[in-house]
Amino acid sequence: MRNSFDWTPYRRSTVGFDRLFDFLETSGSGAENYPPFDIEKIADDHFRITVAVAGFKSGEIEIVAQQNMLTVSGRKAPAAEGEERQLLYSGIATRAFERRFQLADFVRVSAADLADGLLIIDLVREVPEAMKPHKIAIGGSNTPTLVDDKQAA
Numbered sequence: 001m002r003n004s005f006d007w008t009p010y011r012r013s014t015v016g017f018d019r020l021f022d023f024l025e026t027s028g029s030g031a032e033n034y035p036p037f038d039i040e041k042i043a044d045d046h047f048r049i050t051v052a053v054a055g056f057k058s059g060e061i062e063i064v065a066q067q068n069m070l071t072v073s074g075r076k077a078p079a080a081e082g083e084e085r086q087l088l089y090s091g092i093a094t095r096a097f098e099r100r101f102q103l104a105d106f107v108r109v110s111a112a113d114l115a116d117g118l119l120i121i122d123l124v125r126e127v128p129e130a131m132k133p134h135k136i137a138i139g140g141s142n143t144p145t146l147v148d149d150k151q152a153a
Contacts, residue, residue: 035074035097045125049101054117055094061119065109072119073098106131 037051051072053061061074075096079085104125111122 034093034095035099037099039101042122047107047123047125049121049123051099051119051121052117053114053119055092056114056119058114061114063109063112063119063121065103068103068105068107070101070103070109070121070123071098072101072121 035052037049040048040050042048049070049072053074056074056076060077061072064071064073073096076094103123106127107123107125109121110124111120113120
């Protein structure tokens with residue numbers, strides 16, 4: 001059975017949607033599901049990513065935000081001498097991982113915390129004043145007024 005969908009016919013008839021098609025092509029192609037995660041909307045401009053990282057310490061996890069990409073990676077530190085365990089059964093996955101999240105424009109990481117085996121990353125969208133919509137009065141003053149997002153919708 002074929003795992004991927006061919007977006008070529010749609011690419012030819014659209015302009016400006018290249019990022020969308022690239023995202024659709026890469027989002028399901030052999031992507032590993034480890035570690036599991038949740039994405040939650042806290043408020044209009046506040047989001048939270050929760051990643052299940054059982055068995056990892058904060059020093060073994062790295063979070064990198066670069067442009068519109070957030071990368072969370074983890075690598076277990078090698079066991080020190082004398083700390084080796086003799087496991088009868090190993091059900092907790094502690095293999096190295098790297099999880100990437102595509103962030104929208106103007107989204108930044110505001111905080112990160114590790115508690116109870118869950119890595120919690122808080123995100124905030126901060127649109128600069130110059131990028132927000134402004135209402136321009138016709139024949140009035142030259143001073144634009146800021147349009148509230150709820151009024152613009």
